[in-house]
Amino acid sequence: EAQVTQNPRYLITVTxxxxxVTCSQNMNHEYMSWxxxxxxxxxxxxxxxxxxxxxxxxxxxEGYKVSRKEKRNFPLILESPSPNQTSLYFCASSILTSSSxxxxxxxxxxxxxxx
Amino acid sequence: xxxxxxxxxxxSIQEGENATMNxxxxxxxxxxxxxxxxxxxxxVHLILIRSNEREKHSGRLRVTLDTSKKSSSLxxxxxxxxxxxxxxxxxxxxxxxLSFGAGTTVTVRA
Numbered sequence: 001e002a003q004v005t006q007n008p009r010y011l012i013t014v015t016x017x018x019x020x021v022t023c024s025q026n027m028n029h030e031y032m033s034w035x036x037x038x039x040x041x042x043x044x045x046x047x048x049x050x051x052x053x054x055x056x057x058x059x060x061x062e063g064y065k066v067s068r069k070e071k072r073n074f075p076l077i078l079e080s081p082s083p084n085q086t087s088l089y090f091c092a093s094s095i096l097t098s099s100s101x102x103x104x105x106x107x108x109x110x111x112x113x114x115x
Numbered sequence: 116x117x118x119x120x121x122x123x124x125x126x127s128i129q130e131g132e133n134a135t136m137n138x139x140x141x142x143x144x145x146x147x148x149x150x151x152x153x154x155x156x157x158x159v160h161l162i163l164i165r166s167n168e169r170e171k172h173s174g175r176l177r178v179t180l181d182t183s184k185k186s187s188s189l190x191x192x193x194x195x196x197x198x199x200x201x202x203x204x205x206x207x208x209x210x211x212x213l214s215f216g217a218g219t220t221v222t223v224r225a
Contacts, residue, residue, distance in 0.1 A: 004157075031211075033213070035215070040217060041217060042203060042215045042216050042217035042218055043158075043203065043205075043215040044215075045212055045213070045214070048211065048212065050211060056211070058212060059212070088155065090157060090158070092158075102163070103148065103160035103163060104148075104150075104158075104160060104205075104213060105160070106150075106157035106158045106159070107157055108156060108157045109155065109156065111155075
């Protein structure tokens with residue numbers, strides 16, 4: 001089954017404790033992206049990657065890191081989480097043709113609470 | 116930055132009625148997409164309309180695009196309880212970023 005998986009689905013942590021949210025897709029998609037969703041703000045893009053070893057900042061990259069060592073995986077790293085990073089996080093992937101997108105496939109989301 | 120803005124923010128309709136929501140955006144685009152999200156779950160792609168298209172249909176969904184007004188609309192006909200969800204438009208401006216609006220929450224009453 002074609003899918004994007006994220007782990008963990010729920011996480012409660014404390015300020016400053018490094019954490020990683022994993023994302024994996026089995027569709028051989030070039031493009032992967034991380035979003036955060038906050039009430040009233042919709043989805044905001046954190047980082048994206050157009051292929052292995054190619055990553056770039058989205059609209060809200062501060063406090064986050066990513067890496068793309070393999071095509072299928074795109075982990076999101078919070079080196080020193082703070083309470084303002086409490087949010088619902090989504091990973092997504094898609095085929096990338098030229099500079100245009102096809103549909104994005106979303107993971108189930110990771111609800112992160114930073115105390 | 117958030118390019119798409121949906122209107123209204125919330126919509127409540129009776130089962131069987133049609134639901135219409137609008138999306139406005141600011142810059143020129145390659146395409147515009149609509150997604151549905153059920154209660155905190157992942158988004159599901161509904162339909163993509165390219166900048167050279169004016170209207171597109173998929174089942175009970177009808178999407179229009181007016182690039183001169185920088186706006187799009189999503190019409191759901193003969194709504195069902197299962198259509199209760201949040202709906203988001205997302206614009207592809209050719210900068211490798213897909214920009215989402217804040218969404219329209221649709222409630223379909225039985």
